[in-house]
Amino acid sequence: xxxxxxxxxxxxxxxxxxxxxxxxxxIWNKPHQDIKDAKAIETTAVDFYTNLANIxxxxxxxxxxxxxxxxxxxxxxxxxxxxxxxxxxxTSVDGGSLNCTMEQPxxxxxxxxxxxxxxxxxxxxxxxxxxxxxxxxxxxxxxxxK
Amino acid sequence: xxxxxxxxxxxxxMHTRINAQLYYTKNAAISFFSRTSLQDIKADNxxxxxxxxxxxxxxxxxxLNTAFHFPKAKMEEDFxxxxxxxxxxxxSTFKGTIADIGKIDVGKNGSYSVKVNGDLMIHGVxxxxxxxxxxxxxxxxxxxSASFNVLAKDYNIRIPxxxxxxxxxxxxxxxxxxxxxx
Numbered sequence: 566x567x568x569x570x571x572x573x574x575x576x577x578x579x580x581x582x583x584x585x586x587x588x589x590x591x592i593w594n595k596p597h598q599d600i601k602d603a604k605a606i607e608t609t610a611v612d613f614y615t616n617l618a619n620i621x622x623x624x625x626x627x628x629x630x631x632x633x634x635x636x637x638x639x640x641x642x643x644x645x646x647x648x649x650x651x652x653x654x655x656t657s658v659d660g661g662s663l664n665c666t667m668e669q670p671x672x673x674x675x676x677x678x679x680x681x682x683x684x685x686x687x688x689x690x691x692x693x694x695x696x697x698x699x700x701x702x703x704x705x706x707x708x709x710x711k
Numbered sequence: 712x713x714x715x716x717x718x719x720x721x722x723x724x725m726h727t728r729i730n731a732q733l734y735y736t737k738n739a740a741i742s743f744f745s746r747t748s749l750q751d752i753k754a755d756n757x758x759x760x761x762x763x764x765x766x767x768x769x770x771x772x773x774x775l776n777t778a779f780h781f782p783k784a785k786m787e788e789d790f791x792x793x794x795x796x797x798x799x800x801x802x803s804t805f806k807g808t809i810a811d812i813g814k815i816d817v818g819k820n821g822s823y824s825v826k827v828n829g830d831l832m833i834h835g836v837x838x839x840x841x842x843x844x845x846x847x848x849x850x851x852x853x854x855x856s857a858s859f860n861v862l863a864k865d866y867n868i869r870i871p872x873x874x875x876x877x878x879x880x881x882x883x884x885x886x887x888x889x890x891x892x893x
């Protein structure tokens with residue numbers, strides 16, 4: 566009888582350890598958020614930049630890590646150090662842009678094109694007043710919708 | 712009238728000269744690397760703003776902690792919520808000076824090893840640091856790079872005992888800036 570109880574306890578403990586291991590493995594390896602299919606806040610580059618550049622850090626926190634779909638006009642297309650495409654969208658501030666790092670490069674996008682870009686908002690960084698350099702609002706993991 | 716014209720030309724020339732000393736990038740690349748026997752962790756952030764005055768040597772860098780991208784979603788989540796506390800401390804910054812700026816000639820191609828002194832602010836804690844850096848001048852373009860180590864505990868970043876064999880206390884930070892002339 567005692568032997569049966571011992572075996573029972575060992576099996577239960579092993580099962581608990583195995584289940585905990587599987588859950589831990591799944592949590593550790595959960596994929597990044599699927600930006601393409603995520604629900605997005607729809608706005609324009611001009612409005613979104615103006616909002617984030619002019620509100621306090623505390624208020625802008627409500628936009629951080631949110632998925633947004635932004636319509637705007639392309640100012641510049643370039644590549645960063647990792648070879649990722651970076652698309653700058655025009656805003657109402659000369660020198661201030663919506664700075665979008667693409668997860669999937671947009672095809673045939675050139676300066677002047679009207680596009681809709683969907684990505685995760687990481688926030689606004691102030692520029693340099695002494696240098697007369699406005700800041701940018703940043704989106705990352707972006708996809709072109711239109 | 713000629714005096715006004717002379718003054719205007721002088722001011723225009725001065726403005727051009729001052730601007731010629733200023734460089735900036737809005738997509739500087741910052742990465743950090745943690746190595747332990749059990750796990751290597753690398754994260755990249757290509758959304759930092761840096762400004763450099765090549766005459767005075769002043770240099771600044773500012774980034775959003777939420778822009779660090781990790782290979783695993785859970786790593787990114789833990790970094791933002793438990794370690795760097797991005798909601799409370801959204802930015803990391805560096806403000807400093809290139810000590811030996813005088814030896815850089817922007818008109819001449821070359822690679823210059825320099826020392827940068829300044830204040831590094833991470834996780835709301837500011838520490839004075841001195842790090843080696845390299846400035847490269849190539850056909851009128853200017854780029855800068857630096858690599859140095861920081862201790863997590865110096866910036867009040869606590870690594871729980873349960874994961875201390877997976878996350879290094881000594882973190883390597885690498886910075887690469889490709890500047891544009893203002």
